[in-house]
Amino acid sequence: MQTIEDSALQARREGAVLHLTINRPEARNAMNAQLLEELIVAFEAVAACTEVRAVVLRGAGGNFCAGGDVKDFARLRRQEAAPGTDPVAAFNRRFGTLLELVNGVPQAVVVVAEGAVLGGGFGLACVADVTIVRNDASFGLPETSLGVIPAQIAPFVVQRIGLSQARRLGVCGGRFDGAEAYRLGLAHFVEYSDAALGAREAQVLAQIMRCAPGANAVTKQIMLAVGGEPLGQVLDRAATLFSAALNGPEAAEGTQAFVEKRLPQWAAAGNVETGEADVR
Structure with a gap:
């Protein structure tokens, strides 16, 4: 995906890192149909x-x-639906598809959140592997205070911070800052300046690049299966995956690098030249 002037989503590659920027600043980056589809296309391509x-x-x-985007909601309500169809439900479920995609891609996903982190933005923060926030960011689940519900977001909020806190936020239309997001376990790091935010992002990316990409992907796969199937079944599959990893090329390279006191190839290659991201 190349940066396009009228795109709701900008993309650039820096080595093995893809930076995606939601680009609707005039609407505080609220989620409309265009942005939703561009994010889905981007993460479908990223996964492959x-x-x-x-x-x-x-x-x-x-x-x-x-x-x-409230304007998009109004448009959907006015839209004439074909018999047996529900455009509002379809749009809402499409956002759930995005959250599933972001949650499940094999790559590490880092969210850097400042300012408004509401509704769908809250949901995206909940499905990142690492969420870094400004202390003065404004988090919230305002849906119930508007007479609607956080339908696609709610399951991921429960997974992130647990049922008890999620219920409280849901029924109170919870509003809180980045420091509270960190306390709740929604965010992994809270920073108090732009410089600190940037430094933390760089540190996290450096740590990710020291890990083997295949091992990271399989680790995410095992963790995401917990709670969705019997534990014994998860552990059986994990044992098979461990065997495959131990006998695979990443383990061979990692072990050899340790013996030779050098970085493994994936870590040494973590900072390649900047390039455009072909994730159209």
Whole structure:
């Protein structure tokens, strides 16, 4: 995906890292149909792109994402539906598809959140592998205070911070800052300046690049299976995956690098020249 002037999503490659920037600053990066589809296309392509090892998602103009675009909701309500169809439900479920995609891609996903992190933006923060926030970011699940529900977001909030806190936020239309997001376990790091935010992002990406990409992908696969199937079944498959990893090329290279006191090839190659991301 190349940066296009009228695109709701900008993309650039820096080595093995793909930077995606939500680009609707005039609307505080609220989620409309165009942005939703561009994000889905991008993450579908990312999932199949072995050259990308990490994705950083952020918002332009000082906000991450202020939730759903109210103008789009109004348009959907006015839209004449064909018999047996429900455009509002279809649009809402499409956002769930995006959250499933971001949650499940084999690459590490890093969200850098500042400003508004509401509704859909809240959901995206919940499905990142690493979420870094500004202390003064504004988090919230405002849906119930507007008479609607966080339908696609709610399951991922429960997975992220647990049922008890998720219920409280849901029924209270919870609003809180980045420091509280860190306390709740929604965010992994909270920073108090732009410089600190950038430094933390660089540190996290450096740590990701020291890990073997295949091992990271399989580790995510095992962790995401927990709670969705019997534990014994998860452990049986994990044992098989461990055997495959131990006998695979990454383990051979990692072991050899350790013996030779050098970086493994994947870590040494973590900072290649900047290139355009072909994830159209």
